[in-house]
Amino acid sequence: MVTMRDVSRAAGVSSATVSRVLTGSAEVDPATRQRVLDAVRQLDYRPNLVARGLRRQVSQVLALVVTDIENPFYTAVCRGVEDAARLKGYSVILCNADRDIDKEREYLRVVADQNASGVVISPASAQNTDIGALVARGIPVVAVDMPLEQAAGSVLVDNRAAAAMATRHLLAGGARRIACITGPSDNATASDRLDGYMRALHEAGRPVDPELAIYSNYRESGGYEATNRLMDLADRPDALLVTNNRMIVGTLRALQSRGVSIPDDVNVVSFDELPWALELHPHLSMVRQPGYLIGQKAAELLIERLASPTTPQHIVMEAELIAKDGRARTPSSAI
Structure with missing residues (x-):
């Protein structure tokens, strides 16, 4: 069995340094920390956290692994998870994977080794996230x-x-050429949103122009680059659906740099709220997801599962559209 001493030898550091890296109990030089983590991964070292007394003895702990803590949607999810968990006597530890499969894998390994009671996760990838x-x-x-x-x-x-x-x-606002900026092609949520966009165009008898459907990276840089590509087209779009609130920041920056006016030159709908979005003039229309309720219900499902294992439950909630006029619409009430 691989021991901490084996890891310390492989990394060229002391056992105490290995312990500090694994427990996060003290500051460690980043390069040294990386050498230790590389040795842990190469040797497949599994610390016995229970035997070492690091396993919590009284508190019940849930792990929450989110893919982008800077996104206000996930912040709301986190709050919903925490509030629901605390009502049932659980504490929550938060891990931010930054849409990085390797970082996510490392966190999931730590969670498994610490024997957390359960995990709520927003996966980095439907195909590559491994639980x-x-x-x-x-x-x-x-x-x-x-x-x-x-x-x-x-x-x-x-x-x-x-x-x-x-x-x-x-379409109801008179748009002729609607573009969609969505997330990575291996992201199921991004693909679903692109599918919904194309479905609405088909229903309206509008053609789907491949030039107007762009996969991006769910970050400001992706929104900026994608918007510039679209604005460079000979027949550029007169409306944009941007399926992530971090990308909309890049989109707005690109439009502003080109002197493109909203909504006179191009109409825009974004996914998910930003704290300042409703302060813009003119207001942006946006699709609002119930982030807090999603987190709350996820924690409740997990705790129910811990109390009594049952058949997996899958809950699908509706988003709502907050139009420029401030009125909220759901799919059933939308035009």
Whole structure:
């Protein structure tokens, strides 16, 4: 069995340094920390945290792994998880994966080794996120934002219906050429939103122009680059559906740099709120997801699963469209 001494030899550091890296109990030079983590990964070292007394003895602990803590949507999800968990006597530890599969994998390994009671996760990728180690140890997982195989449940938004609703709103406003800036192609949520956009165009008898559908990176830089590509087209769009609130920041920056006016030159609908969005003049229309309720329900599902294992439950919630006039619309009430 691989020991901490083996890791310290491989990394060229003391056992005390290895312990500090693994427990986070003190500051460690970043380069040294990386050498230790590399040695842990290469040797497949599994610290016995229970035997070392690091396993919590009284508090019940849930882990929350989010893909982008800077996104206000995930901040709301976090608050919902925490509030629901605390009502049931659980504490929550937060891990931010930064849409990085390797970082996510590292956090999931730590969660498994610490024997957390359960995990709520917004996966970095529907295809590449691996919760097999958690499932093998009997640690239930509830997914939010996108589904995961092997999960004990999920709480999602009907992304296709939400994107279709936003697209219909733009069509009703007279848009002739609507573009969609969505997330990475391997992201199920991004693909669903693109599907909803195309479905609404098909229903309206409008052609789907491949030039107007752009996969990006769910960050400001992606929104900026994608918007500039669209504005460089000979027949540029007169409306944009931007399916993530961090990308909309880049979109607005690109439009401003080009002197493009909203909504006179191009109409825009974004996904998810930003704290300052309603202060813009003119206001942006936006699709609002119930982030807090998603987190709250995910924690409740997970805790129910811990109390009494049942068939996986999958809950789908509706988003709403907040139009420029301030009125909220759901898919069933949208034009």
